[in-house]
Amino acid sequence: MVSKISILPISDGYHIYTEPRELLFPKVSAENIKNIPARSNDWKEWKSPYTPTLITDGAQKILVDTGAGKLVPTAGQLHNNLKKEGVTHEDIDTVIITHLHPDHIAGLLIDDSKMIFPNANLLLSEVELNYWSSNPKLDEINIPHEIKKMIRTTAEQFLTRYSSKIKAVPMDFKITPNIKLFAAPGHTPGHIGVEVNDGNKSTLIVGDAFLHPLHIANPGWTASVDIIPETTIRTRRQIIKRLRNEACSMLGFHLPVSI
Ligand SMILES: [Zn+2]
Numbered sequence: 017m018v019s020k021i022s023i024l025p026i027s028d029g030y031h032i033y034t035e036p037r038e039l040l041f042p043k044v045s046a047e048n049i050k051n052i053p054a055r056s057n058d059w060k061e062w063k064s065p066y067t068p069t070l071i072t073d074g075a076q077k078i079l080v081d082t083g084a085g086k087l088v089p090t091a092g093q094l095h096n097n098l099k100k101e102g103v104t105h106e107d108i109d110t111v112i113i114t115h116l117h118p119d120h121i122a123g124l125l126i127d128d129s130k131m132i133f134p135n136a137n138l139l140l141s142e143v144e145l146n147y148w149s150s151n152p153k154l155d156e157i158n159i160p161h162e163i164k165k166m167i168r169t170t171a172e173q174f175l176t177r178y179s180s181k182i183k184a185v186p187m188d189f190k191i192t193p194n195i196k197l198f199a200a201p202g203h204t205p206g207h208i209g210v211e212v213n214d215g216n217k218s219t220l221i222v223g224d225a226f227l228h229p230l231h232i233a234n235p236g237w238t239a240s241v242d243i244i245p246e247t248t249i250r251t252r253r254q255i256i257k258r259l260r261n262e263a264c265s266m267l268g269f270h271l272p273v274s275i
Pocket of ligand 1: 117119120224269270
């Protein structure tokens with residue numbers, strides 16, 4: 017029997033990125049991007065949603081990603097929005113972390129010392145844990161030095177604070193009979209997605225495999241923050257193939273929820 021499953025995107029707010037072409041589509045020239053009519057205001061600035069997901073499977077509550085906490089003034093709203101849904105921090109049994117970028121883990125660092133979800137194990141892939149534990153310099157990505165430093169510092173803080181709660185698992189780990197992880201590397205080496213099956217169809221929670229809707233139509237347009245761009249393209253193509261061929265839909269952390 018399939019237990020009752022619900023999937024609820026919970027907004028953490030948003031962040032406005034300047035220079036979106038350089039961040040999201042560095043392969044597309046400034047000249048050419050103006051000719052793409054869709055979402056034309058995105059070429060001046062990109063208002064990116066930050067959207068963790070709450071999965072309820074029977075008695076279990078599983079949160080996918082935790083938002084930007086105090087790092088971004090227009091984000092950090094996950095905690096209030098969970099409360100509005102009647103969900104307390106104590107209710108969360110598992111937190112799945114798609115990857116260790118600050119907008120996905122800083123929601124766990126909103127208090128200087130506390131474990132924010134005291135009853136939850138924090139699941140991330142073994143590959144992701146090994147990568148960030150090796151003090152990566154982030155030479156592969158083309159973003160300002162101070163942002164790289166902030167990314168590394170936030171990952172270090174997270175790994176230190178939560179060492180007793182972190183459970184590093186294979187990229188295809190099964191959490192319940194209806195919920196399993198899948199490998200979605202490229203954006204970071206150990207980036208994972210989450211597949212939820214309700215008995216009729218699957219929902220793929222894809223984290224940052226696609227940052228912007230144009231990445232779906234143009235999977236080759238990798239972002240400047242993708243650590244292994246060729247692998248990002250392969251991951252995107254695999255997900256797109258599943259969306260075309262199977263009864264499944266997709267949720268992305270930075271995508272509009274309606275996609
Ligand atoms: Zn992100």
